[in-house]
Ligand SMILES: O=c1ccn([C@@H]2O[C@H](COP(=O)(O)OP(=O)(O)O[C@H]3O[C@H](CO)[C@@H](O)[C@H](O)[C@H]3O)[C@@H](O)[C@H]2O)c(=O)[nH]1
């Protein structure tokens with residue numbers, strides 16, 4: 236907590252949705268708590284089967300939980316409701332801004348100040364981090380989910396997101412409330428971006444040196460991506476913006492026949 240700040244200045248609450256993150260959540264909480272402007276860290280234990288809740292509490296977070304996993308978006312909503320309840324108990328004149336961070340950022344969560352600065356300064360309603368190349372390598376994805384998300388956002392709003400799935404975001408309370416209810420599960424980022432841009436809010440990407448666990452290429456990683464893809468597609472469908480081209484690219488037909496007119500297979 237930074238002393239000497241007047242109480243009417245909106246401070247920032249960090250909300251960390253966490254499922255089975257016992258190995259990483261404590262260092263993420265400790266690093267997030269040190270970010271200037273942050274005076275509250277809430278971890279939502281989304282039905283973990285491990286000691287996530289205990290580790291988060293020991294690290295100093297306010298911990299709330301779901302008995303069974305309800306997905307990332309529901310965990311974010313529970314966290315935002317918890318912050319609202321604390322805000323009203325404290326009788327604040329201005330609600331806290333919400334900084335959503337994944338549980339696996341560990342020490343790099345300390346970099347988050349860059350993400351909240353434009354929101355604190357009133358220059359943006361939502362910031363989204365763009366993250367550097369990850370030390371764990373490029374991961375095992377083929378870009379299917381990222382391409383679907385990016386072209387869906389672009390089709391819906393005309394905005395080209397660099398990292399459309401990134402969940403490290405800072406929002407004003409009013410932006411969050413106006414974007415609720417959130418899109419389900421891993422569709423939440425795409426839904427937030429589209430809904431806020433469509434309502435005329437200012438959304439800005441900010442480079443931040445976060446590092447996180449990279450999804451691998453084993454069967455678990457591919458199941459994770461399948462789930463992400465379905466959730467993103469669901470969020471886009473509900474917003475009338477499911478793009479056709481990334482869907483066609485999933486079909487086993489030669490690239491030359493997918494929306495390339497009469498070009499030959501080499502794309503010339
Ligand atoms: O049912 C779930 C699944 C995940 N999480 C948490 O949500 C965060 C992101 O999940 P993760 O498994 O790390 O997903 P990634 O594929 O690594 O995440 C990328 O893609 C997600 C959207 O698909 C974004 O939310 C993330 O910010 C982005 O880093 C983590 O803190 C998880 O513990 C939950 O709370 N409940």
Ligand SMILES: O=C(O)[C@H](O)COP(=O)(O)O
Nearest residue numbers: 376377378379380381450
């Ligand atoms: O690993 C990732 O970046 C996400 O899980 C998305 O996977 P993708 O590479 O298939 O879009």
